[in-house]
Amino acid sequence: xxxxxxxxxxxxxxxxxxxxxxxxxxxxxxxxxxxxxxxxxxxxxxxxxxxxxxxxxxxxxxxxxxxxxxxxxxxxxxxxxxxxxxxxxxxxxxxxxxxxxxxxxxxxxxxxxxxxxxxxxxxxxxxxxxxxxxxxxxxxxxxxxxxxxxxxxxxxxxxxxxxxxxxxxxxxxxxxxxxxxxxxxxxxxxxxxxxxxxxxxxxxxxxxxxxxxxxxxxxxxxxxxxxxxxxxxxxxxxxxxxxxxxxxxxxxxxxxxxxxxxxxxxxxxxxxxxxxxxxxxxxxxxxxxxxxxxxxxxxxxxxxxxxxxxxxxxxxxxxxxxxxxxxxxxxxxxxxxxxxxxxxxxxxxxxxxxxxxxxxxxxxxxxxxxxxxxxxxxxxxxxxxxxxxxxxxxxxxxxxxxxxxxxxxxxxxxxxxxxxxxxxxxxxxxxxxxxxxxxxxxxxxxxxxxxxxx
Numbered sequence: 001x002x003x004x005x006x007x008x009x010x011x012x013x014x015x016x017x018x019x020x021x022x023x024x025x026x027x028x029x030x031x032x033x034x035x036x037x038x039x040x041x042x043x044x045x046x047x048x049x050x051x052x053x054x055x056x057x058x059x060x061x062x063x064x065x066x067x068x069x070x071x072x073x074x075x076x077x078x079x080x081x082x083x084x085x086x087x088x089x090x091x092x093x094x095x096x097x098x099x100x101x102x103x104x105x106x107x108x109x110x111x112x113x114x115x116x117x118x119x120x121x122x123x124x125x126x127x128x129x130x131x132x133x134x135x136x137x138x139x140x141x142x143x144x145x146x147x148x149x150x151x152x153x154x155x156x157x158x159x160x161x162x163x164x165x166x167x168x169x170x171x172x173x174x175x176x177x178x179x180x181x182x183x184x185x186x187x188x189x190x191x192x193x194x195x196x197x198x199x200x201x202x203x204x205x206x207x208x209x210x211x212x213x214x215x216x217x218x219x220x221x222x223x224x225x226x227x228x229x230x231x232x233x234x235x236x237x238x239x240x241x242x243x244x245x246x247x248x249x250x251x252x253x254x255x256x257x258x259x260x261x262x263x264x265x266x267x268x269x270x271x272x273x274x275x276x277x278x279x280x281x282x283x284x285x286x287x288x289x290x291x292x293x294x295x296x297x298x299x300x301x302x303x304x305x306x307x308x309x310x311x312x313x314x315x316x317x318x319x320x321x322x323x324x325x326x327x328x329x330x331x332x333x334x335x336x337x338x339x340x341x342x343x344x345x346x347x348x349x350x351x352x353x354x355x356x357x358x359x360x361x362x363x364x365x366x367x368x369x370x371x372x373x374x375x376x377x378x379x380x381x382x383x384x385x386x387x388x389x390x391x392x393x394x395x396x397x398x399x400x401x402x403x404x405x406x407x408x409x410x411x412x413x414x415x416x417x418x419x420x421x422x423x424x425x426x427x428x429x430x431x432x433x434x435x436x437x438x439x440x441x442x443x444x445x446x447x448x449x450x451x452x453x454x
Contacts, residue, residue, distance in 0.1 A: 001016055001017075002016070002017040002018070003015060003016060003017055004017045006022045006023040006026065006107075007023055008022065008023035008024050008027075010023075010027070011023075013026045013027060014026070019086075019087055019089075020084065020087045020107065020108040020111040020112045020115075021087055021088075021089070021104055021107045021108055021111070022103075022107035022110070022111065022124060023107075024100060024103040024104075024107065024124075025089070025090065025100065025103060025104040025107055025108075027100075028090050028094055028095075028100035028103075028104070029089050029090060032090070032091055032093055032094045032100075034091055034093035035091055035092070035093055036091075037091055037092045037093070037361060038088070038089065038090065038091055038092070039088060039090050039091070039092060039098075039101050039104075039357065039361075040145070040360065040361060040364045040365075041082065041085055041088075042145040042148070042149055042364050042368075043101070043141050043142070043145050043360060043364070044079065044085065044088045044101075044105065045079065045080050045082065045145070046140075046141040046142075046144035046145040046148065047079065047101070047102070047105040047137070047141045048076045048077070048078075048079030048080035048105070048109075049076070049080055049144055049244060049247050049248060050137055050140055050141055050144060050221065050240075050244065051072065051076050051079070051105060051106075051109055051128055052072065052073050052076035052077070052080070052243075052247060053221075053240050053243035053244040053246075053247055054130065054131060054132055054221070054240055054243075055068070055069050055072040055073060055076070055128075055130075056069065056073075056239075056240075056243040056246075057131070057236055057239035057240040057242075057243050058130050058131055058233075058236070060239055061233045061235060061236060061239060063130060063131065063233055064127065064130060067117075067121065068113075068121060068122060068127055071113040071114075071116055071117045071121055071122060072109060072113055072122065072127065072128060074113065074116050075108075075109040075110075075112040075113040075116060076109060078112065079105065079108065079109065084108060084112065087104075087108045087112075088101070088104055088105070088108065089104075090104055092357045092358060092361045093357070093358075094357060095354070096347075096353070096354030096355050096356060096357065096358075097134050097135055097138060097352060097354055097356060098134060098138035098141075098356050098357050099134035099138075101138070101357070102129070102132075102134040102137050102138055103124065103129075103134070105128075106124035106125065106128040106129045107124045109122070109124070109128045110122040110123060110124040110127065110128050111124075113128075131222075131224070131231065131232040131233060131236050131240075132221065132224065132232070133223075133224040133225045133231075135223070135224065135225050135226070135262055135351075135352055136220045136221050136222065136223040136224055136225075136227075136258070136261070136262060137221065138356050138357075139220040139261060139262060139265075139353075139356060140219045140220050140221040140244075141360075142265075142268065142356060142359070142360040142363075143216050143217070143218065143219055143220070143252075143267070143268075144219070144244065144248065144252070145360065145364060146216050146268060146271060146360070146363055146364070146367070147213060147216040147217060147250060147252075148248060148250065149364060149367045149368070149371075150209060150212075150213065150216075150271070150367060151213070151250065153367060153368070153371045154209070154367050154370060154371045155206065155209075156371075157370075157371040157372075157374040157375045157378070158202060158205070158206050158278075158371075158374060159206075160374070160375065160378050161202060161374050161377065161378045161382060162199055162202050162203060162206075164378055164382045164383050165195050165196075165198055165199035165202070165382070166199060168191075168192075168195050168382075168385055169192040169195050169196050169199065170192070171192075171387075172190065172191035172192045172195065172387050173190060173192040174190070175190055175191040175192070175387045175389055175392055176188050176189070176190050176191075176392065176393075176396055176450065176451045176453075176454055177189060177190070177191055177194075177302055177387075177392035177393075177395060177396055178392075178395045178396050178398075178399040178401070179194075179401075185399045185400060185401045186401050187401050187402070187404050187405075187453055188396055188399075188402070188450055188451070188453045188454050189454055190454050191302075191303075191387045191392065193454065194288075198281075198285045198288070201281040201284070201285070202278070202281060202285075204277075204281075205274065205277050205278040205281055208273075208274040208277055209271065209274040209275070209278070211274075212267070212270050212271035212273075212274050213271075215266075215267035215270065215271075216267050216268075216271060217250065217251050217252045217253055218252075218253055218254070218255040218256070218261065218267070219237075219240070219241050219244065219252055219253070219254055219255055219261070220255050220258060220261035220262055221236075221237060221240050221241065221244075221254070222236050222237020222238075222240060222241075222254055222258060223237070223255070223258030223259070223261055223262050225351075226259075226262065226351040226352070227257075227258040227259035227260075227261070227262050227263075227351060228258075229258065237254040237255075237258070238254050240254075241253050241254040259351065262351060262352055262353070263348040263349075263350070263351055263352055263353050264345070264348055264353065265341075265344065265345035265348070265353055265355075265356070265359055266345060268341060268345060268359060268360070268363055269341055269342055269345045271363070272337070272338050272341045272342075272362075272363055272366060273338070275334055275337075275338070275363075275366045275367065275370060276334060276335055276338040278334075278370060279330070279331040279334035279335055279366075279370065280331065280335070282327050282328075282330070282331050282370070282373070282374070282377075283327070283328050283331035283332075285327075286323075286324040286325075286327040286328050286331070286377070287324070287328065289303065289305065289321065289324050289381070289382075289385070290305075290321035290324035290325070293305045293321060293385075294321075300391075300395070301388055301391045302387065302388055302391050302392050302395060303385055303386070303387060303388060304384075304385070304386045304387075304388055305321060305323075305324075305381055305384065305385055306380060306381055306384035307319040308322060308323070308380055308381075309322065321381075323376060323377045323380050323381035324377070324381065326373060326376065326377070327373050327374075327377050330369045330370060330372075330373040333365070333366075333369060334366040334369060334370060337362035337363070337365060337366045338366075340358060340359070340362040341359055341362050341363055343355075344356070344358050344359035344362075345359060396450055397450060400419045400422060400423055400429065401419075402429060402448070402450050402453070403415045403416075403418050403419040403422075403429050404453075405447065405448055405449075405450070405453055406418065406429075406433065406438075406439070406447070406448065409438075409439065409443075409447050410433070410438040410439060414436070414438050417436060418432045418433045418436060418438065419432075421435070421436060429448075430444050430445075430448070
């Protein structure tokens with residue numbers, strides 16, 4: 001491999017000749033050989049937006065000339081588009097402020113910009129990092145990435161699954177089946193009503209996440225090192241938030257209190273709580289689907305789900321609810337991530353939180369996994385769900401809890417005696433009720449209509 005020499009305040013470093021990063025990135029790359037978890041691409045792309053916005057704000061305030069603005073903007077556009085992803089090698093497990101990743105971006109933008117300009121025009125600290133500090137840029141990138149990924153990646157996947165459930169509701173309004181509580185038979189419900197519960201849960205989860213967006217739209221940028229805004233020109237915080245809004249099309253604003261913005265991660269904790277709520281509901285829905293489709297002969301079998309791949313290496317013909325299993329595993333991971341996000345947010349010391357990389361790594365992983373899992377579950381399972389009408393009808397009429405409909409006519413205690421006799425003797429509720437003398441056969445038929453119990 002060929003190398004070039006880069007310099008920083010600590011001296012010279014050998015850097016791969018084909019990489020745009022500089023000495024500070026190289027030092028971190030060599031000093032933190034921990035794990036394989038690299039800084040999320042969503043953060044790097046958010047940094048591209050941030051650095052371009054900062055250049056726009058500095059230019060509007062007379063701090064940066066137009067030539068530098070144009071070159072920084074061109075390089076940042078490549079970062080935002082993912083064209084330079086191979087130039088960001090740093091892992092999550094680095095300094096807790098994310099300083100090295102901020103400098104990684106500064107160096108890449110500066111070196112790529114100088115290449116575009118055909119001359120030594122940009123300095124990573126003096127120009128790309130102008131009016132900024134790692135302490136306010138990294139939390140800003142966190143908020144940009146979190147808000148963008150929630151709105152542009154998670155919500156579309158969530159909306160698609162909600163839409164599928166709405167369609168399934170319409171298709172199954174006339175299918176009556178046995179309800180279940182405590183994993184035991186309960187009174188009847190329609191398949192549409194059951195699915196409406198799933199759909200409503202997802203709609204509630206989206207509403208909760210929408211409540212979390214306004215706090216995420218507040219940006220720390222302009223606070224610089226400790227929240228005082230040292231070395232940032234007056235009006236920079238407002239101008240840079242406006243520029244971020246312009247670049248993303250989202251209503252970002254400057255955080256009203258930069259001391260809070262640098263040290264507290266409560267907005268991310270709150271938003272991840274919404275992600276955990278979504279994970280909990282997806283766990284419930286996926287479990288319902290796989291239990292209701294269990295079988296094909298020895299399970300509940302009230303739903304049919306698509307058969308996507310062989311389910312066993314030893315049992316021929318076996319097909320498993322694999323999409324449901326993937327969703328439930330993702331749900332477990334998101335719930336675990338919630339612990340990491342909360343713990344990381346609790347580690348603010350004085351003027352800075354120094355657990356930011358692990359906090360945003362887990363947050364973005366949750367968003368990514370939930371969005372991908374919902375998309376996969378929707379395309380490969382939910383859209384193909386159909387009701388097994390014969391099985392639903394059989395289970396419905398075989399349920400002892402239909403006896404509940406007799407409460408107004410024979411009373412709770414007599415209804416309980418009817419159910420116990422039917423179960424013990426393997427006879428129908430009608431036979432048990434008539435033999436106990438509670439109702440005549442004709443009266444039983446008049447009042448007992450399972451399909452009307454929904």
